[in-house]
Amino acid sequence: MSTHHEDRIKQLLDLMTPDEKLGQLQQLAWAWDTGPGSGSTEEAGAAARKGLLGSVLNVFGAASTNALQRIAVEESRLGIPLLFGLDVIHGYWTTFPIPLAQAAAFDPAVTETDGEIAAREARSNGVHWTFAPMMDVTHEPRWGRIAESHGEDPYLTSRYAAAKVRGHQGADLAAPDRVAACAKHFAAYGGPEGGRDYNTVDVSEQRLRNLYLPPFKAAVDAGVASVMASFNTISAVPAHANPHTLTRILKEEWRFDGLVVSDWTGVLELVAHGFAEDGAAAARRALGAGVDMEMVSTTFADHGRELLARGALTEARLDDAVARVLRLKLRLGLFERPYVDESAAVTEPTASTRAAARDAAVRCMVLLKNEGHTLPLAAGPRSIAVVGPLADTGDLLGTWTVPDAQQRFPAVTVAEGLRTAVPEAHLVCVPTGGAPGAVEDADARAVAAAASVDFTVVAVGEPPALSGEAAVRSDLELPAGQRELIEAVAATGKPFAVVLFAGRPLVVGDWLDSAPAVLLAWHPGLEAGHALADVLTGAVAPGGKLPVSFPRAVGQIPVHYNHERTGRPYDATQPDEKYVSKYLDLAEGPQFPFGHGLSYTTFTTGDPRLSRTEIPTADLSEGATVEVTVSVRNTGDRAGDEVVQLYVHDLAADIVQPVRRLRGFERVTLGAGESTEVRFLLGAEDFGYWTNDPEGVFVLEPGAIDLYAGADSTARNRCRLTIN
Template identity: 90%
Template sequence: MSTDHEDRIKQFLGLMTPEEKLGQLQQLAWAWDTGPGTSSTEEAEAAARKGLLGSVLNVFGAASTNALQRIAVEETRLGIPLLFGLDVIHGYWTTFPIPLAQAAAFDPAVTETDGEIAAREARSNGVHWTFAPMMDVTHEPRWGRIAESHGEDPYLTSRYAAAKVRGHQGTDLAAPDRIAACAKHFAAYGGPEGGRDYNTVDVSEQRLRNLYLPPFKAAVDAGVASVMAAFNTISAVPAHANPHTLTRILKEEWGFDGLVVSDWTGVLELIAHGFAEDGAAAARRALGAGVDMEMVSTTFAEFGRELLARDAITEERLDDAVARVLRLKLRLGLFERPYVDESAAVTEPSPATRAAARDAATRCMVLLKNDDQTLPLRPGLRSIAVVGPLADSGDLLGTWTVPDAQRRFPAVTVAEGMRAAVPQAHIVCVPTGTATGAAADSAGQAEAVTAAASADFTVVAVGEPPALSGEAAVRSDLELPGDQRELIAAVAATGKPFAVVLFAGRPLVIGDWLDSAPAVLLAWHPGLEAGHALADLLTGAVSPGGKLPTSFPRAVGQIPVHYNHERTGRPYDPAQPDEKYVSKYLDLADGPQFPFGHGLSYTTFTTGEPSLSRTGIPADQLSDGATVEVTISVRNTGDRAGDEVVQLYVHDLAADIVQPVRRLRGFERVTLGPGESTVVLFRLGAEDFGYWTNDPEGVFVLERGAIDIYAGNSSTARKCSRLTIN
């Protein structure tokens, strides 16, 4: 913590009136409408001119931010600059794959690169602060915001959370190419009942700490500048007014000295929750619990003086909140450089950033199925049909993109990518109907089938468009919308070779059509360079190496289905499939359609047994920082180069709190040529073997006993070694 910053904060606090202090806790929205209660541009300008505004969101562009900043800096008594925030989720101009797709790379460098490029582009346009990364671990694919998450595993999400913070913030927030990150949503937002957004989350303390909180702790340890409260309740207490999470855990236990911001009107919504009877009560409960800045709703500013006067909030708490706002502005260097150089603003993606987005997209795609080496495309094809509702669509950027980027820089289409990659082939593109479930275009489908019957190979581009994923995009049916399944069946009936390219912002239910599709490549929503990246993989210029960061269910009724579930007293045993009185469905095969960690390559790999540096270790040595080294050999047994993700899982056989059947505790993506091999090293310590109890004070325990350590290329790995903690 900078002494100079703290001295300046004290000076400002000594000069500020209560109204000015409360003004620093207010964030208003610019004219871009993203939800209920939108503030007008005039309201934000008026508050800034009175010195009663701390931040503005959804304003961007160097000229616009400079104009508003001049009001705050040059026309107010104290000249405190404004903090400009924007949802820069997976790119500013250069749109990268959605976060869920990035997690499929099993390579945090992908998201760090995204963060660096987005920060450079955003900061040059006057944006100081992004509301990312979202690190809500979720087992709920119906929930649209799974697209913005990193999937179902806390360890994988933690690694990505830290990487995104590093990418956005670097080592100096005041640098002209860095922005402040925001860890959201605190906490347990990913566990809503029924998958419905903004809904109830009833969670035990141990699950809160073992599943939902680790990524936030990783972000805090990485130096994240801010944290956003969640819309949901946490065991019947709204997250916006939850002192246990916001103050006791985040600020006291973890020592977080950054800024806690509400979500959009989240403070006012305490009334709808039934947790506050009016705006004054909402302000009292949220500010008292640890929220430092209020987004869009205005209860702090409206009722703060009244609450101070009757000691409903303390001056100490108010000053602490204001100090956190000022601290972030000082760390960003806004007092020294409140404006941006309008002539230096980045206004479009560069060839270098496009290349980075293309590389990221190829690393994120997952080959789900590839019978008889259908892919890559064989050389010498004379004609290729590209059919389906997404065959010629530029709407592949994904949810949460900057509106101007969507309009000005749409994604490279599948057809465009194939024409560039296979110029010698005749590419016939036949878009069919829609991917939203709207009325099908039967004429287009007939034309598509005719094209497939005449082509040497067909690429069937199907899935859900970005509009069906993201915030407030909950689906009860996760199968392909509309008549896309019928299209796949009709193409299959031609008897000609084809592959399905599946675009999605979530795990989808892949039904009967899977049996008829010889190859399925999951492209997610791959961003700006979608078509080029896809062509790289289809043609074999790049071999797929992505893995699933979330399980794919067989049916919606199976949800939640995830690899890291707890063992039951009557677990299903595949060796006894007819046993009735076990945990299973009568009408559905056990387990997901595709498990966490699954992903194929154009080559083959073998993974060796995990080799332990020791088979036994005293618990007190682990508690003192000792580690166990685990080495795993991996060999490319095929005839072409490729990537494999070596995955390491642990299972505590018996504990005072029932443990998940598997917990991911290590992964490394390696590239090997034909016949090449390497050895991957992991170091496991107390945090990998222990767990948090249900004690609300936060008790982490490391028990004695046996730990099974699994190694392989998915969560179904069977090669195992045993460690004894004594």
């Protein structure tokens, strides 16, 4: 913590009136949003002129932010600059794949690059603060915001959370190409009942700490500038008014000195929760729990003086909240450099940023199935059909894109990408779907095209509008007509592959047998078509892995690899046993497990080898580590990528442990016949766990630990470590 900053904060606090202090805790929003609390730049300008505004949301562009900033800096009494925030989730002008797709790369460098490019583009346009990364671990694919997450595993999510923070913030927040990151949503937002957004989360302390909190701790350790409270309740206490998570864990236990911001109207929603009787009570409970800045709703500003007067809000708590706002502004260098150079604003993607987005999209794609080497496409002149509802659309950027980017820089289409990649081929494109009455004709033309060409690419899946915030689905099968299209193309007997676009895991079992090859492209961002062509033609071999399990049916949810073992676990050696934990009408396990992903080549992974097979608990507690070595070989005839994954399982513990926990991964590139060794260092945090004690107790128990290494979460290569 900078002593200079703290001295400046104290000087400002001594000068500020109660109204000016409360004003620093207010964030207003407008632009394309029209929800409660949104307004005009004139309204914000009036508040800024009086020193009654701390931040604005959804105003961006160098000229727009500079104009509003001049009012705050040059016309208000104390000249405190405004903080401009914007949801830059997976790119500003250069849209990268959605976060769930990025997790499939099993390469945090992908998200760090996204963060760096987005920060540079956003900061040049006057944006100081982005509300990313989202690090809500989830076992719920019906939940639309799984698209913004990194899937079902806390370790994978933690690695990505830290990488995104580094990408956005760099070593110096005041640098002209960096923005403040925000770890959201704190906490357990990814566990809503029924997958319904904003819904109840009932969670034990041990699950909170073992599953949901690790990515937030990783972000805090990486220096994240801010944290956002979540909309949900946490065991019947709304997160926006939860002192256990916001103050005891985040600010006291983790010593977080940054800013806690509410989500959109999250403070006022305490009334709808039935947790506060009115706006004044909502302000009292949120401020008292640890929220420092209120987004959009205005209960702090409306009721703060009243709360101070009757002792419901202390001067110390108010000053602490204001100090956290000022600290972020000082760390961003806004007092010294409140304006951006309008002539230096980045106004479009560049060739280099497009290349980075293309490389990211390639690394994120997952080959789910590839019978008979259907992919890659054969070399030489040929005829290709691209059919399906997503065959020729630029709407492949994904949820949560900057609106101007979506309009000005749509994604490269599948058809365009293939035309560019194989100009010598005869390419026929037949988009299907559309207005009622035209569907059957389009499908018929698509099937006729498939019958007349050498190879067909069937582009199906969810459009981005079906995932993201408030986009909950009770049915995870393909939208109407798409399964029938796949089966009709299959009936032609000609070679084809399905390209699946999605913002979440989908149920694919009803058509999977019909498709010889399935490539999961997610929502791949700006360079979608070019990246897809790279993979389809074999210019690059796919190497992505699933960061989330794919269910066989919606009724199977939740289905995830890191589940707890039951007293009557399913035993594959006795599949006819009735009285075990299974479904009568579904095969055991997911359609595709966590970590699954094929390549155009093949790999073998050896048994994990330990630097020591026994280790004292005391040594681990004092920082000792165990090195795990895993060999991997490319046994095929071309180069490719493999992700070596390491899982642990505590055989017996005072709290029942997951059957597997991911504790290491590394993506390696190997030529045909090449091999290498991958090494992982494991320590106390990899073998211990948090108990149900609300004070936060982490324990290491003596006993046996099995370690598994392989290409997905079903790996069987095993060794055993004894902790004594």
